[in-house]
Amino acid sequence: MKTTRRALGAATLALAIASVPSLAVAADLDGANLSVLWAVPFAGILLSIALMPLLAPFFWHHHYGKVAAGWALAFLLPFAAAYGPGAAGGVLVHAAVAEYIPFVILLTALFTVAGGIFIRGNLHGSPGLNTSILAIGAVLASLMGTTGASMLLIRPLIRANDNRKHTAHVVVFFIFIVSNAGGSLTPLGDPPLFLGFLKGVDFFWTVSHIFPETLFLVGALLAIFYALDSWYYHRREELLPRDPTPDTPRLGFDGAINFVLLLVIVGLVLMSGLWKSDVVWHVAGAEVGLPGLVRDIGLIAVAAVSLAITPKQVHADNQFGWGPMQEVAKLFAGIFLTIVPVIAMLKAGVNGPFGAVVSAVTRADGTPDPAMYFWATGALSSFLDNAPTYLVFFNTAGGDPAVLMTTHAATLAAISAGAVFMGANSYIGNAPNLMVKAIAEDRGVKMPSFFGYMLWSCGILVPLFLAMTFIFFR
Template sequence: MNKKSVQALALAGALLPGLARAADLDGAQLSVLWGVPFAGVLLSIAMIPLMAPLFWHHHFGKVAAAWGLAFLVPFAIAFGPAATGVAVVHAAFAEYIPFIILLTALFTVAGGIFVRGNLHGSPLLNTGLLAMGAFLASFMGTTGASMLLIRPLIRANDNRKHQVHVVVFFIFIVSNAGGALTPLGDPPLFLGFLKGVDFFWTVTHLWSHTLFIVGVLLALFYAIDWWCYHRREETRPEDPTPDTQRLGFDGSVNFALLGVVVFLVLLSGLWKSSVVINIAGTDVGLPGIVRDIGLIVVTLVSLKITPASAHDGNQFGWGPMQEVAKLFAAIFLTIIPVIAMLKAGVNGPFGAVVGAVTNADGTPNPAMYFWATGVLSSFLDNAPTYLVFFNTAGGDPQTLMTTMASTLVAISAGAVFMGANTYIGNAPNLMVKAIAEDRGVKMPSFFGYMAWSFGILVPLFALMTWLWFI
């Protein structure tokens, strides 16, 4: 072994303890000021499109990058390059990259399926499409179902004056609530599956909650849509989408590719392998690597074999995906200290939040778990929020599935259902908004959307609390 090799090994040996320590960021020692960049990202998403829409449209990526640097530079100064590198690598390889790869695959494959012909957006048809989307969401993911159905739904209603409520309820039902029945439906449930929760546990324990919220929302949507549909001058004299084609599909081969996506995601949870690659303190398992490579291949195959007519019909473009990728890069980065502070439990800066979910006798309070998980999932990424409260409740899947089933139900329901409270509560929300705006629908602002969600969803969540969690 030459001198340079010995020096390299010595350097690596000296760095490894530092990397190990850096991987475990002690949130109890952090100040709440470390959450400022994350709050800045959220406020930017909420306020800048409202105050300076043209600036935001052209520079949202720069704004996201600026907030990322506002976290990285002080963090590197305070904790050193090693800790910073480990934190960034963990956020990238354990969370962000798999997240974006899956979203990109679903966005591409679903975007390659074009529904030919012109559906006419009557209240009955619209309600049927939302119900179909709710059913599909638990089997092809909320992202897949959203990307498959949002374009034909918008096209079906493009001759109507009032379209905003259609897209808002689509986000409520298809992009969120419908994904509660299987681990394939929403990322938080998939993380629970990876932690040891049985695949069919969610459908057996959350079916009544899901049926309730989806059923009430569909009934409320039908009433609102019926009222709008029968107003004077609701429909335009000429339909922008004429009836020139028979109903059918272009790019139907992508249905098979959707099946491959589902298979790869399911395989990564069922396949147990001892092969692990450690990247700067982050363990990346072989099943995850195979899944991500497979999803990349599926994405490329879809782009190659999808007929141009399908992409043209869907007005397929990368704008919505780019917006999600850039904004969530900043979210996943700046959320690092926030999650660490939450994981510190009652000893951390957010101890009051963690302590609030426990009764005085030390038993868990399902109602508080539902609301704490849900409120944080509305503004943080709902997947790590689910994990925080999963671990706060003990982290043992067998106990949580049996003696503490009501607590796990509360955590699961809060993470999935309340992701609909804001545009950033779940990734499909932002993607659906971007697609709708691309097609001329004047979507509500960040706070305008919250007026819809707080007026409609929060009372339903309060009723759910009374029915199931008290």
């Protein structure tokens, strides 16, 4: 509990500091004049996330925060030498205030509240039940986030199937649907969309523009899963002789009060998008509006209330701990800082160091190509985490939410779909993927290796993405 209080206290202090006007002024970076070498720290931290858990798992597990800090300093110190300490401090404060602090506060609130709900009872994992849980999870993912929905449902789904020999495919499809595709309809669903919301994309814009794509992908995945799970289920050797989880008199929820807190989270995020206020603080070039400030303070309060009112036994039953959230917070601190020069260079367009990337997603007449944006965003989201990748291509497409939501709506839809859907292509594409894998392995499920998982994604997801390209993004 002391650790929890310190974490909440640190978040509150960080928010308070971010709300005080700063003397540092962020440098107005001209991306066209930056060397591509400024992107090395960003590439370094993302490659570290991708490779070090495979090549040096023990070191990574104990020192990932130091690795992230090292890459952040690899950008910040040379930047301070080149542009001055004031500019470096301005960039640091701007990255924290504009994106990182609201991002981490929302994830923490969802993670905390979802961790306070325990689904009691023993279900029996038939193909119909499993498919129903995945469908429910897809809906919940856009309401409580892919992280929240994944943490809520993965444990009861594993318990429901603990009398079956072959269960890895159930978890793989859970990652496809609940941890990724289902979170595509609201800013609450997946971190990339929340970052877009912070940039000015309307709360309901995504659901009104990529609902058909989501329905196609989730529907196809549920149909494929039902057929595959039925094949496994009806094999003679499938069921174990005894169910390890005893039946209980009734199903139910412990910590159900947290469902009310989930509604409060939804209300706070909606409020921050709909409430317009002229009260604005300028912090290192970033605007801190009153609605956003009220939202973030409210989310911190919701997390604190959840921790205070949730019985300890519920957290014990859920095996709730801060490890996954600490990892996300530390790694994204480095990512949000090192991405600053990359965004500046992409904003420079064809005249910048990444002109080839911009040209690849631009048609000959100068207009953006939605199909190329879908695949470029998706390909990088598969390995470099979909939240910063969304930011990169959001800015590549101009970075003006008013234009992207209207004139270039097809492009923004392609970026949103690519970031959310293709985050499922590998374990490192989206934060919940690794969380779900770790929980499943802890419960005795023999999950595929990194490349074994990609055999599943390449065989199932990639053909569906190709079909979507011709149907939706021509």
